[in-house]
Amino acid sequence: MDLSGSQTRQTIITLGLLSGALILFTGAVGMIAAFHEREIVRDFITLGQLVLLITPFIFGYTAANRLGMTGEAPIVVLGGGIIIGLLTALPTTIMLLFNSDEFRFLLDWALRLAPFVLATAIAWRLYRQNVETLTVIGSWLLVAVLLGIVTFSLALIFEVKGELRSVLVNINRDWVEVVTFDHRKDLMRGIFIFSLASVAAGFLGSLCYYVPRTPRRALFYGLSVTLLVGAFGETVRLVLQENLERDTLNQLFRRDTLRGNAALGLLVVSTVIGYLWAAFGDRARQGFQNLGGQQRQTTGMIGTVLFVALLLMLPWLIGRTLSDVAVTIGLFVLMGLGLNIAIGLAGLLDLGYVTNYAVGAYILAVMTSIGPLGLMKGTFSFWMVIPIALLAAMFAGFIFAVPVLRMRGDYLAIATLGFGEIIGKLAISDWLKPLIGGAQGVQAIPKPIFLGTELKNPEQLYYIVLVACLITLFVSIRLNNSRTGRQWMAIREDEDVATAMGIDTARAKLLAFTLSAATGGVAGAIFAAKVGSVFPNSFTVFISINVLSLIIVGGIASNPGIVVGAVVLIGLPELLREFSDFRFLLYGALLIMMMINRPQGLIPTKIVTHEIRAGVKAKAAAGD
Amino acid sequence: MLQMFKWKTGEFSWVDFTIDVLRILIVLAIVVGSWNTLSEGRISFAQWVNLFIAGLSQGSIYALIALGYTLVYGILLMINFAHGEVFMAGAFSTVFLAEALNRTGFLNQSPVLAILLMILFAGLVSMTVAILLERIAYRPLRGSPRLVPLITAIGASFFLQYTFRGLYGSGFKAYPQVKILQGVFQVGSINIPKVQIFVFISALVLMFALYWLVERSRIGKAMRAVSENKEVARLMGIDIDWVILFTFGVGGFLAGSAGVINGMFRPQGVNFFMGFIPGIKAFTAAVLGGIGNIPGAMLGGLFLGVIEAIGPNLVLAGLGIPGANQLKDVIAFTMLVLVLIFRPQGILGERLSEKKA
Numbered sequence: 010m011d012l013s014g015s016q017t018r019q020t021i022i023t024l025g026l027l028s029g030a031l032i033l034f035t036g037a038v039g040m041i042a043a044f045h046e047r048e049i050v051r052d053f054i055t056l057g058q059l060v061l062l063i064t065p066f067i068f069g070y071t072a073a074n075r076l077g078m079t080g081e082a083p084i085v086v087l088g089g090g091i092i093i094g095l096l097t098a099l100p101t102t103i104m105l106l107f108n109s110d111e112f113r114f115l116l117d118w119a120l121r122l123a124p125f126v127l128a129t130a131i132a133w134r135l136y137r138q139n140v141e142t143l144t145v146i147g148s149w150l151l152v153a154v155l156l157g158i159v160t161f162s163l164a165l166i167f168e169v170k171g172e173l174r175s176v177l178v179n180i181n182r183d184w185v186e187v188v189t190f191d192h193r194k195d196l197m198r199g200i201f202i203f204s205l206a207s208v209a210a211g212f213l214g215s216l217c218y219y220v221p222r223t224p225r226r227a228l229f230y231g232l233s234v235t236l237l238v239g240a241f242g243e244t245v246r247l248v249l250q251e252n253l254e255r256d257t258l259n260q261l262f263r264r265d266t267l268r269g270n271a272a273l274g275l276l277v278v279s280t281v282i283g284y285l286w287a288a289f290g291d292r293a294r295q296g297f298q299n300l301g302g303q304q305r306q307t308t309g310m311i312g313t314v315l316f317v318a319l320l321l322m323l324p325w326l327i328g329r330t331l332s333d334v335a336v337t338i339g340l341f342v343l344m345g346l347g348l349n350i351a352i353g354l355a356g357l358l359d360l361g362y363v364t365n366y367a368v369g370a371y372i373l374a375v376m377t378s379i380g381p382l383g384l385m386k387g388t389f390s391f392w393m394v395i396p397i398a399l400l401a402a403m404f405a406g407f408i409f410a411v412p413v414l415r416m417r418g419d420y421l422a423i424a425t426l427g428f429g430e431i432i433g434k435l436a437i438s439d440w441l442k443p444l445i446g447g448a449q450g451v452q453a454i455p456k457p458i459f460l461g462t463e464l465k466n467p468e469q470l471y472y473i474v475l476v477a478c479l480i481t482l483f484v485s486i487r488l489n490n491s492r493t494g495r496q497w498m499a500i501r502e503d504e505d506v507a508t509a510m511g512i513d514t515a516r517a518k519l520l521a522f523t524l525s526a527a528t529g530g531v532a533g534a535i536f537a538a539k540v541g542s543v544f545p546n547s548f549t550v551f552i553s554i555n556v557l558s559l560i561i562v563g564g565i566a567s568n569p570g571i572v573v574g575a576v577v578l579i580g581l582p583e584l585l586r587e588f589s590d591f592r593f594l595l596y597g598a599l600l601i602m603m604m605i606n607r608p609q610g611l612i613p614t615k616i617v618t619h620e621i622r623a624g625v626k627a628k629a630a631a632g633d
Numbered sequence: 634m635l636q637m638f639k640w641k642t643g644e645f646s647w648v649d650f651t652i653d654v655l656r657i658l659i660v661l662a663i664v665v666g667s668w669n670t671l672s673e674g675r676i677s678f679a680q681w682v683n684l685f686i687a688g689l690s691q692g693s694i695y696a697l698i699a700l701g702y703t704l705v706y707g708i709l710l711m712i713n714f715a716h717g718e719v720f721m722a723g724a725f726s727t728v729f730l731a732e733a734l735n736r737t738g739f740l741n742q743s744p745v746l747a748i749l750l751m752i753l754f755a756g757l758v759s760m761t762v763a764i765l766l767e768r769i770a771y772r773p774l775r776g777s778p779r780l781v782p783l784i785t786a787i788g789a790s791f792f793l794q795y796t797f798r799g800l801y802g803s804g805f806k807a808y809p810q811v812k813i814l815q816g817v818f819q820v821g822s823i824n825i826p827k828v829q830i831f832v833f834i835s836a837l838v839l840m841f842a843l844y845w846l847v848e849r850s851r852i853g854k855a856m857r858a859v860s861e862n863k864e865v866a867r868l869m870g871i872d873i874d875w876v877i878l879f880t881f882g883v884g885g886f887l888a889g890s891a892g893v894i895n896g897m898f899r900p901q902g903v904n905f906f907m908g909f910i911p912g913i914k915a916f917t918a919a920v921l922g923g924i925g926n927i928p929g930a931m932l933g934g935l936f937l938g939v940i941e942a943i944g945p946n947l948v949l950a951g952l953g954i955p956g957a958n959q960l961k962d963v964i965a966f967t968m969l970v971l972v973l974i975f976r977p978q979g980i981l982g983e984r985l986s987e988k989k990a
Contacts (some may be wrong), residue, residue: 038799155757162730162754169733176729178802358780360787411651418779419712423916424973427966430913434963439956453953491771515648550909554791561784594795600788604781 019074020088025096025211028068033100036188038594039179043587045187048266049239056240056587057187061203062210065097069214077218090215094208101188102200108173108180109196112173120164124156149448172586221288232284235276239267244331244584251328263505320475324468333467334583336539340476340532341579344556345563345571346481347528352557353566354494355521356501358422360553361409365526367436367548369398369533371445373454376541380453382446391457395534402530403523410522414515417504429553436545450544457538470539477535482568488524489566498520540605551593554580558596561603564610566617573612652974659971660889668952676946684942690829690898692938693836697891698915699922699930700843701763701884705861707925708880711779714786715766716888717912718793723759724896724903725797727751728806735809744811748897752835752890759889760882762793765944767881772874783984790909798905807902808817814897832898839890840931843883847927856880860925910962914941917969923979941965 035041045057054062069090077087105111107119132149135445136142139586166176182193189199190206208400217225238245243265249258261271297308324332344366351357375382376394389397413424435441437448445451456465457473464470464632488494496517499507508514537543563574603610609618669675676684698720705713713719730751734740740747747775770789774782817824847853858866859876867873895911896903918937922929944964949957972979 034796038796040799104734155753158750158753159757162750165737166729166733169736170729177800179799229818271850312767356780358783411648412655412970416646416973416977419783420973420977422780422783423712423913423920424970426913427969431963431966434960434966438959438963440960442952503669515646554787557784591799592793593791594799597790597792597795599786601770601785602787605770605789608777608781 024068024072025093028064028097028101032617043185050272051266063209065094065211066214068091069211070217073218075216087215090211094211094271098204098207120160124153128153136434226287227284231276231280234279242266242311248327312619324471332471336467338575341575342478343528343532345559346485347525348556350525351521355497359425360422361425363429363548363552364432365529366401366533368402369530370537370543372398372401373534373537374451378451378454398530398534399527402526406526407523564613567612567614570610570612666948669951670947682823688939688942690832692935693833694891694895694932695915696931696934697887699918699934701888702919703930704880704884711782715789717908718790719759719763719885720888720892721908722762723755724870724892726758727755741812751893755889755893756886760885763881763885805904806904808896832894844983914965923981926981929981
């Protein structure tokens with residue numbers, strides 16, 4: 010195999026090690042073992058195993074794409090896939106050996122040798138760069154001593170603690186079980202199988218580069234649909250339960266997992282559909298674009314009507330459990346749309362959005378509760394308090410906005426974060442206990458009553474949330490195109506220029522904060538009514554971060570983006586319980602990756618995309 | 634400064650008016666609260682001194698973390714929001730070393746060496762985390778609009794929290810007790826816990842080391858040059874990327890060592906979320922002293938610690954608020970907001986306020 014080009018070698022090694030590090034990391038934080046609990050296809054593959062296999066596959070494909078682009082021979086490209094597979098397995102294999110009783114001594118030796126090897130490597134690099142000899146020796150000593158301290162401490166920790174597991178809690182039996190494909194007893198065999206699977210996945214990934222475009226896309230569609238249906242087996246089953254006979258269902262599913270033959274059938278069907286779409290989809294889109302304005306408008310109208318009809322019928326289609334999830338998603342859409350006014354339109358990074366949510370929830374709780382803390386004892390109904398909660402939240406938004414009007418960017422973000430924390434601490438304090446119950450919160454909040462029926466099921470509450478979302482959406486679209494919206498955008502771009510243009514920035518910012526607070530209050534009030542009680546623990550910084558993440562991921566200032574962001578970021582962890590432990594880990598990673606690779610979000614607006622491009626161009630022009 | 638006296642020029646701004654009202658209200662609350670407390674005399678002089686010293690120790694920990702914020706801000710004009718998590722990384726990792734040292738008996742046989750080893754280990758762990766953070770998350774974003782690195786930093790903060798939760802578990806782990814740090818020092822009628830003295834002195838040593846590094850060493854000179862003007866520094870042959878990486882490393886090291894000192898000081902133990910609140914407070918301290926200003930961060934940290942210790946008892950209790958000590962954090966965050974409103978350039982930092990505006 011010819012791997013002479015250093016560029017080629019570097020690509021393969023970097024991607025391979027990255028993939029390996031990813032596998033080891035997901036294992037060490039417990040993701041792989043947790044995901045193993047969820048079977049995608051019965052007796053065939055679990056989500057944990059899928060992660061193990063899909064990582065080398067994707068990295069193999071990426072490497073093949075890069076190498077193929079530079080015109081490497083197929084043998085190099087495919088060989089690269091194999092090497093990536095091997096490198097993917099390497100870190101995890103080393104960890105497996107360290108973890109086993111027989112090869113424990115390897116860990117000790119590695120810790121003893123690491124300082125010298127690494128120090129020598131660094132010194133060698135410096136030497137090659139023609140650094141003075143004295144400096145090279147000095148840096149060798151420094152690195153060796155510092156690393157020596159670390160490895161000595163690590164050796165001490167593992168010596169005293171015994172097993173790796175007592176420090177790294179997730180390097181445990183479950184993890185070994187998964188990565189060795191159930192060969193924990195026979196470790197060597199397990200490692201062999203794991204490496205082989207990883208190599209095969211890497212090889213297949215690089216092979217995919219040579220599959221023609223249309224079948225490749227078809228296969229991609231088919232596999233993703235099958236894997237998604239499998240992973241969300243529970244959800245899909247719940248949906249189908251509403252609409253299918255029990256016997257038919259049992260042929261497709263066994264409890265919550267897809268049966269093998271059902272999965273195969275689904276794969277074939279979705280691949281065929283995917284093939285048709287890949288082959289003729291472009292032509293269909295072309296045809297749509299060739300339609301006259303009138304016809305296009307009609308098609309668009311029909312689409313909208315169908316979509317609204319679907320939204321209206323959703324609770325019947327998906328059943329109770331999923332309606333509950335839909336309500337949660339709806340609440341976050343509501344908050345996302347609200348916060349978007351501040352962040353997306355006016356560019357004010359508000360990290361204390363939870364304040365408004367808490368105000369809304371507590372107002373509703375105190376006003377309607379029939380428990381000891383209720384002020385009105387049932388004289389006020391849900392419908393009367395919703396506007397009060399809205400106004401109260403707007404008032405809170407106003408009050409908190411006044412002091413921060415002069416602040417910009419990052420200072421504003423930290424100050425609002427401070428507000429959020431203050432509210433949290435006040436809610437739990439003894440000081441306000443007589444009013445809002447301290448840590449015990451407020452209980453006995455009655456459900457809303459609409460035309461004599463008590464709306465106690467999520468299917469019914471769903472409509473309240475839906476209506477609130479639609480109203481907010483309408484207002485937000487109108488605001489976006491209004492004079493105020495333009496003012497906000499001007500402030501977002503450059504506050505000084507906006508002032509110079511004669512915009513009253515203080516007024517515009519105040520308006521943005523106040524309006525953005527309103528939906529937070531409504532969401533809080535609906536949340537309180539849904540749960541039936543309010544605890545201070547529900548109002549942490551995590552709410553603010555959740556809302557922020559869904560805006561960023563969906564696309565700043567983009568309404569469809571926010572809906573998609575909410576469905577993905579809120580819905581996913583609710584539906585895949587295995588995800589919920591790693592929710593903020595993934596959010597964090599997602600925020601970093603989005604900011605680096607796609608700052609405009611998944612579904613960006615034209616303006617934001619344009620601005621980011623313009624920014625990049627300006628940066629390039631400035632030579633930075 | 635001009636903006637503060639805008640109303641004198643005859644131009645009325647209701648934002649200024651509201652802020653002035655706020656200012657008067659706060660001064661009033663502080664005066665009335667303190668007057669009530671002092672006239673009641675519920676707390677003796679010795680107790681005040683104790684609170685003050687406890688506040689100084691806590692504040693010196695804030696100061697060590699705050700230095701990391703200030704160093705990075707001085708060079709990149711960016712708030713490394715994940716710095717609290719860098720602190721957590723060192724503190725959480727070293728708890729295992731502390732347990733191991735305790736189990737072998739080394740911790741009580743030669744406590745100085747053992748604690749030194751712990752501080753070095755924690756510092757190096759945090760340093761690694763900080764350097765990785767800069768290299769992976771922040772470097773690709775250099776020069777992008779200001780909110781972009783901030784959002785990345787928020788993401789990094791939660792990513793690190795939950796990474797360490799995954800690695801070490803979600804429970805609390807307590808640092809073992811060191812025998813020589815138990816007990817109190819008696820000065821007249823005042824008892825000072827020994828551990829507080831240890832905390833204060835070790836923090837001071839670290840701060841002086843940093844001050845020497847920045848003001849006297851070659852790399853410190855390079856750091857100051859880069860913070861002054863990146864482009865010119867580059868033209869003078871300074872490797873900017875290396876200096877920035879080094880700055881993150883130094884900030885990380887201080888945060889990690891603060892983690893160990895904090896662990897000795899606070900018996901309730903460490904967990905993955907421990908860095909978040911101290912992180913915000915340390916940022917407050919950095920702003921208080923004037924962000925970008927190294928002595929300012931030290932001073933701001935001590936100041937915040939003292940206010941946090943004395944404030945609830947002096948002002949809030951005087952205003953008749955029950956459970957005033959629960960509202961410690963509220964005092965700290967209110968301080969943050971107040972400083973940002975009234976004196977965003979901080980106590981000492983005039984220099985950077987111009988750059989910022």
